[in-house]
Amino acid sequence: MTDFHSVFADIGDKQSLILDLSTFSSHMLNIKKILDEADKNSLVLLDELGTGTEPKEGAALAVSIIEYLLEKNAKVVVTTHFSEVKNYALKHKEAIIYSVDFDYENFLPKYRLLSGVVGKSNPLVIAGKLGFNETVIKNAENIIEKNSSQAEFKLDE
Numbered sequence: 001m002t003d004f005h006s007v008f009a010d011i012g013d014k015q016s017l018i019l020d021l022s023t024f025s026s027h028m029l030n031i032k033k034i035l036d037e038a039d040k041n042s043l044v045l046l047d048e049l050g051t052g053t054e055p056k057e058g059a060a061l062a063v064s065i066i067e068y069l070l071e072k073n074a075k076v077v078v079t080t081h082f083s084e085v086k087n088y089a090l091k092h093k094e095a096i097i098y099s100v101d102f103d104y105e106n107f108l109p110k111y112r113l114l115s116g117v118v119g120k121s122n123p124l125v126i127a128g129k130l131g132f133n134e135t136v137i138k139n140a141e142n143i144i145e146k147n148s149s150q151a152e153f154k155l156d157e
Contacts (some may be wrong), residue, residue: 002075005041008034010013012047023052031065040073046078059084070094086118 010030015068038044050062059082066088069076080086086157089095099119101110107129128137 002043002077003031003041004043006037006039007043007045008038009045010034010047010049011045024058027052035065035068038069038074039071042074044069044071044074044076044078049080049085050082055082056084063088065119081121090118 010027027049031049032043034046035043046065049065050058050060053056062082066076066078074119078085080149086097089097096115097118098113098115101112101114102108103110104122104125107126122139124137125145127140128134136139
């Protein structure tokens, strides 16, 4: 195990109406400090990096931040729901992927990490288990299908 001289973390939400900071801005202020100070002897913990803003740009920024920290040889641990970040990890041998095991039938976390497995959140399944109206779930499924079809159509153009 490496000895770390510094440990940095961006976890939780530090938004402030008093300081006029949005969720995203509060995270970025903290992450800027991390980017400035982290080095090869640092452990950096980033929870849901790039969230709280436009998802595509947030995901791109998340990957860029990860790359920057890795170029500084920092050890980086990131939690994410972004496919772009998961895909980045799949393509880079220095990344180790874990997901949290979950029992979707009983709607209970199993509190165990699965190595080498990219996780899936299944928000529609969870919403259904929580008792959301079936109309809301079906409409969400239709929106996903419509958006997926539109993306494929645009790729064909």
